[in-house]
Amino acid sequence: MLDKTFDPKAIEEKHYQDWEEAGVFACDPNSDKVPYTVMMPPPNVTGSLHIGHALNHTLQDILIRYNRMKGKDALWQPGTDHASIAVHMVLEKKLHEEGTNRFKLGRKKFLEKAWEWKEYSGNTITSQLRRLGTTPDWERERFTMDEGLSKAVLKAFVKLYEGGIIYRAERLVNWDPERQTVISDLEVIQKEQKGKMWHIKYPVEGDVEQFITVATTRPETMLGDTAVAVHPDDARYKDMVGKSVVLPITGRMIPIIADEHSDPEKGSGAVKITPAHDFNDFEVGQRHNLQMISILDEHAQLVKEDFIPKEYQGLDRYKAREKILHELEDQDLIVEVETIKNTIPVGERSGVVIEPFMTKQWFVDTPTLAKPAAQAVRDGRTRFIPQQYENMYFAWVDNQIPWCISRQLWWGHQIPAWYDKDGNVYVAENEEDAQKQAGAGVTITRDDDVLDTWFSSALWPFSTIGWPDDTAELGRYFPGDALVTGFDIITFWVSRMMMFSLYIMDDVPFKDVYIHALVRDAKGQKMSKSKGNVMDPIDLIEQYGTDAVRFTLCAMAAQGRDIRLADERLQGYRNFATKLWNASRYCEMNDCLSHDGFDPSTAQYAPNQWIIHEVKAAAQEISQAIEGYRFNEAANAVYQFVWGTFCDWYLEISKPLLAKDSKAADEVRQTTSWALHQILILLNPFMPYITEELYAGFFKKDADDRLITAAWPEYSDNLSNEAAKTEMEWLQTMVGEIRSVRADMNVPAGAKIALLIKGANAQTQSRIESHKDVICKMARLSDISLTENVPAGAVQTIVEEATLILPIADIIDLDEERKRLTKVIGKLDADIQKIDAKLGNEKFVKNAPEEVIEEQKSRKEEALAKRTKLEQAVKQLQSA
RNA sequence: GGGCGGUUAGCUCAGCGGUAGAGCACUUGCUCGACACGCAAGGGGUCACAGGUUCAAUCCCUGUACCGCCCACCA
Numbered sequence: 001m002l003d004k005t006f007d008p009k010a011i012e013e014k015h016y017q018d019w020e021e022a023g024v025f026a027c028d029p030n031s032d033k034v035p036y037t038v039m040m041p042p043p044n045v046t047g048s049l050h051i052g053h054a055l056n057h058t059l060q061d062i063l064i065r066y067n068r069m070k071g072k073d074a075l076w077q078p079g080t081d082h083a084s085i086a087v088h089m090v091l092e093k094k095l096h097e098e099g100t101n102r103f104k105l106g107r108k109k110f111l112e113k114a115w116e117w118k119e120y121s122g123n124t125i126t127s128q129l130r131r132l133g134t135t136p137d138w139e140r141e142r143f144t145m146d147e148g149l150s151k152a153v154l155k156a157f158v159k160l161y162e163g164g165i166i167y168r169a170e171r172l173v174n175w176d177p178e179r180q181t182v183i184s185d186l187e188v189i190q191k192e193q194k195g196k197m198w199h200i201k202y203p204v205e206g207d208v209e210q211f212i213t214v215a216t217t218r219p220e221t222m223l224g225d226t227a228v229a230v231h232p233d234d235a236r237y238k239d240m241v242g243k244s245v246v247l248p249i250t251g252r253m254i255p256i257i258a259d260e261h262s263d264p265e266k267g268s269g270a271v272k273i274t275p276a277h278d279f280n281d282f283e284v285g286q287r288h289n290l291q292m293i294s295i296l297d298e299h300a301q302l303v304k305e306d307f308i309p310k311e312y313q314g315l316d317r318y319k320a321r322e323k324i325l326h327e328l329e330d331q332d333l334i335v336e337v338e339t340i341k342n343t344i345p346v347g348e349r350s351g352v353v354i355e356p357f358m359t360k361q362w363f364v365d366t367p368t369l370a371k372p373a374a375q376a377v378r379d380g381r382t383r384f385i386p387q388q389y390e391n392m393y394f395a396w397v398d399n400q401i402p403w404c405i406s407r408q409l410w411w412g413h414q415i416p417a418w419y420d421k422d423g424n425v426y427v428a429e430n431e432e433d434a435q436k437q438a439g440a441g442v443t444i445t446r447d448d449d450v451l452d453t454w455f456s457s458a459l460w461p462f463s464t465i466g467w468p469d470d471t472a473e474l475g476r477y478f479p480g481d482a483l484v485t486g487f488d489i490i491t492f493w494v495s496r497m498m499m500f501s502l503y504i505m506d507d508v509p510f511k512d513v514y515i516h517a518l519v520r521d522a523k524g525q526k527m528s529k530s531k532g533n534v535m536d537p538i539d540l541i542e543q544y545g546t547d548a549v550r551f552t553l554c555a556m557a558a559q560g561r562d563i564r565l566a567d568e569r570l571q572g573y574r575n576f577a578t579k580l581w582n583a584s585r586y587c588e589m590n591d592c593l594s595h596d597g598f599d600p601s602t603a604q605y606a607p608n609q610w611i612i613h614e615v616k617a618a619a620q621e622i623s624q625a626i627e628g629y630r631f632n633e634a635a636n637a638v639y640q641f642v643w644g645t646f647c648d649w650y651l652e653i654s655k656p657l658l659a660k661d662s663k664a665a666d667e668v669r670q671t672t673s674w675a676l677h678q679i680l681i682l683l684n685p686f687m688p689y690i691t692e693e694l695y696a697g698f699f700k701k702d703a704d705d706r707l708i709t710a711a712w713p714e715y716s717d718n719l720s721n722e723a724a725k726t727e728m729e730w731l732q733t734m735v736g737e738i739r740s741v742r743a744d745m746n747v748p749a750g751a752k753i754a755l756l757i758k759g760a761n762a763q764t765q766s767r768i769e770s771h772k773d774v775i776c777k778m779a780r781l782s783d784i785s786l787t788e789n790v791p792a793g794a795v796q797t798i799v800e801e802a803t804l805i806l807p808i809a810d811i812i813d814l815d816e817e818r819k820r821l822t823k824v825i826g827k828l829d830a831d832i833q834k835i836d837a838k839l840g841n842e843k844f845v846k847n848a849p850e851e852v853i854e855e856q857k858s859r860k861e862e863a864l865a866k867r868t869k870l871e872q873a874v875k876q877l878q879s880a
Numbered sequence: 881g882g883g884c885g886g887u888u889a890g891c892u893c894a895g896c897g898g899u900a901g902a903g904c905a906c907u908u909g910c911u912c913g914a915c916a917c918g919c920a921a922g923g924g925g926u927c928a929c930a931g932g933u934u935c936a937a938u939c940c941c942u943g944u945a946c947c948g949c950c951c952a953c954c955a
Contacts, residue, residue, distance in 0.1 A: 199955090215955045584914080
């Protein structure tokens with residue numbers, strides 16, 4: 001006998017081990033089944049999983065389990081990402097605490113530590129995923145820096161280089177002066193802050209009285225100014241264009257140029273141009289062939305060069321700013337200091353203010369790659385679900401700027417480029433090939449830098465299944481069926497997989513991209529480690545059990561809406577697990593655990609025919625919802641069916657049938673068992689543990705028989721039975737009506753009443769005949785009989801054509817009953833009036849579809865008939 | 881500045897051209913032999929606001945307000 005309460009902890013580990021040992025997660029490249037592929041977004045090896053991962057992996061697991069049960073050869077490809085810069089953050093913080101840094105430690109030792117960390121973190125993540133009950137093909141687990149994927153990275157780099165897609169160039173990039181590396185545009189976030197704007201006078205050449213005022217938030221960069229720009233149409237400055245100004249402090253002469261970048265509306269209409277330290281100014285510099293003066297080094301300190309005044313050399317950028325402001329003030333060159341709100345670029349991970357910086361870096365020509373990537377989505381070869389996310393994708397992909405892929409870090413894929421002493425570049429998969437290119441005897445050294453993390457993850461959909469080798473898996477599982485991910489990495493990852501996949505594989509990487517909600521904290525904020533508002537899914541699992549956590553996430557995963565996780569929901573779905581547990585317990589107690597040889601299509605009794613019909617309907621609803629990625633609907637459908645239909649009605653109906661040892665009892669036992677079995681299957685993708693446990697206890701045939709590998713049900717048409725459904729809906733209305741009247745009239749719950757029915761037609765009479773026991777039990781009646789005479793002071797209610805009469809004048813308040821009846825009649829009148837208004841509207845009758853009009857008419861008929869009967873009831877009450 | 885979402889019961893959220901839904905919370909009654917993590921019956925909503933389309937609008941269109949996000953800009 002099962003315990004009264006379900007204890008998730010007692011069973012989860014046991015089943016997971018059993019599944020894994022049985023090898024049921026594995027795909028089979030030699031199988032003749034239809035393949036179904038989901039590529040797991042590889043979690044970063046930077047610690048542990050958060051609740052967003054739990055959602056992401058739960059949804060993928062539901063898809064995988066469902067398709068596996070549908071008889072497909074399911075591949076869920078797992079793995080982890082090396083997360084170059086994020087791991088650097090973790091390790092460098094540790095080193096800092098130990099009083100050292102990566103440069104003192106050296107590259108080799110640092111990488112050893114990184115690999116140690118990877119082992120530790122990777123194991124944490126995979127064990128957490130196991131606790132979530134997820135079923136990827138662990139045997140195939142990959143890591144973005146393992147041997148095979150590293151080979152793929154080299155191959156891809158060389159191919160892209162040879163195709164002219166990867167190139168090296170000197171550009172202005174986003175420099176993180178603390179991490180000492182370039183970062184991509186996407187890794188820069190704009191942070192709003194209170195700042196100051198200084199309006200500074202630049203003296204015009206040859207005229208001590210004349211000045212041009214420029215405004216800036218970064219006065220220190222004036223040391224690198226190489227022009228002042230005004231708008232070509234700006235009358236104020238027309239005469240000045242072509243002249244020069246004397247740059248204060250340095251005394252350098254810089255030209256006044258005309259460029260549309262300058263906005264006459266803003267400030268004085270003149271703007272200082274510092275091409276080496278501002279992205280817009282860089283563009284202006286290009287247009288006017290201006291000199292570029294880099295005044296900062298990689299630490300964001302002023303360089304020790306002659307064009308920087310001695311006393312400024314080596315100063316930190318902010319110290320330099322103060323000093324410059326002092327000096328300008330002394331020279332009376334500051335016109336105004338304005339307090340403004342502005343945004344400053346900050347490194348997403350380091351939090352340090354980013355410096356635009358001139359360096360030579362490697363780039364991917366994403367503007368070229370993006371075109372086919374955009375087209376593939378426009379053509380529908382890859383579709384986004386929900387579709388609205390296509391906008392986000394297009395917004396990004398249609399406005400590509402070259403992707404800087406080199407990083408001055410150590411943990412990652414070292415760039416396969418070698419240089420000779422003259423700076424010639426040799427790109428090859430290995431040093432031998434590079435040497436061959438360079439020629440014997442030429443000394444070559446490899447580029448120190450590594451690739452942006454997203455370079456290797458962009459190859460994930462094919463590198464994990466063998467590329468560049470021509471493996472069976474590659475042919476079979478590429479392109480994938482579904483990618484499940486959050487919208488926040490459409491730009492980082494999805495678009496880059498699309499671009500690389502189309503270039504390298506000449507195909508899209510996946511057919512569907514399902515974008516799920518973001519799990520937010522109580523305030524609706526995005527969870528992130530830096531904000532410290534992450535929720536640990538393992539804590540929730542400890543508290544509520546894995547099944548409840550999974551079910552909650554699934555039930556809340558409505559398309560296009562974010563999730564704010566609420567404790568009550570988790571409790572509710574934990575209760576649902578307990579409900580199922582107890583329903584099973586009921587089945588166990590009543591010997592409803594066997595249906596060998598039972599053919600549901602031969603069921604004779606209406607309640608059985610009905611629940612069989614309902615099982616089929618629920619299964620269809622669940623299947624369709626999963627296939628449409630409407631996870632919340634799938635969860636609600638199964639919840640509603642199990643609790644609202646099976647437990648609340650079918651099991652309750654079964655009680656009197658089983659108690660009486662009726663003719664139907666045996667069929668009820670088999671049907672109940674069958675239905676429970678179906679429920680376990682249908683619920684398994686959502687709640688894998690409790691269903692597997694119950695299955696093991698009740699239906700397991702042999703050691704190799706598991707629910708996880710059960711076939712998803714396909715029911716034949718002859719299981720549908722509309723007649724039984726109608727009949728049982730009538731029964732539910734009967735019971736509901738009586739219960740409702742009893743409660744309204746405060747009839748003691750224990751009082752058993754003899755129900756009289758007036759005006760029942762033949763069908764109703766026969767239905768009463770067959771379901772008398774059930775109705776009596778459920779509505780707490782002692783008997784049901786037909787009558788034509790209404791006893792005085794009886795309570796009456798109407799079900800279809802029949803009037804139900806409860807002769808309980810002695811235990812109720814007749815005034816109350818009169819009020820109740822009047823209220824019901826009032827409602828009917830309101831309904832009738834509404835319908836009359838519609839039917840009286842010529843336009844409605846002319847334009848509305850026939851069936852709508854008919855529906856209104858029949859609804860009116862019904863209401864009228866009911867009202868007539870109720871009015872009679874009121875009269876009879878009066879005469880009592 | 882451009883774009884995308886959201887605004888529905890006290891709370892968290894579904895839904896969607898033809899009489900407003902769920903879970904939780906709330907009220908009332910239940911030791912009805914599976915389950916109080918339960919059973920039964922209830923109360924509770926001008927579906928943000930203003931216009932428009934339609935026989936009919938919570939749903940479609942336009943606009944407004946507030947909230948959130950994405951992209952860009954910010955001398």
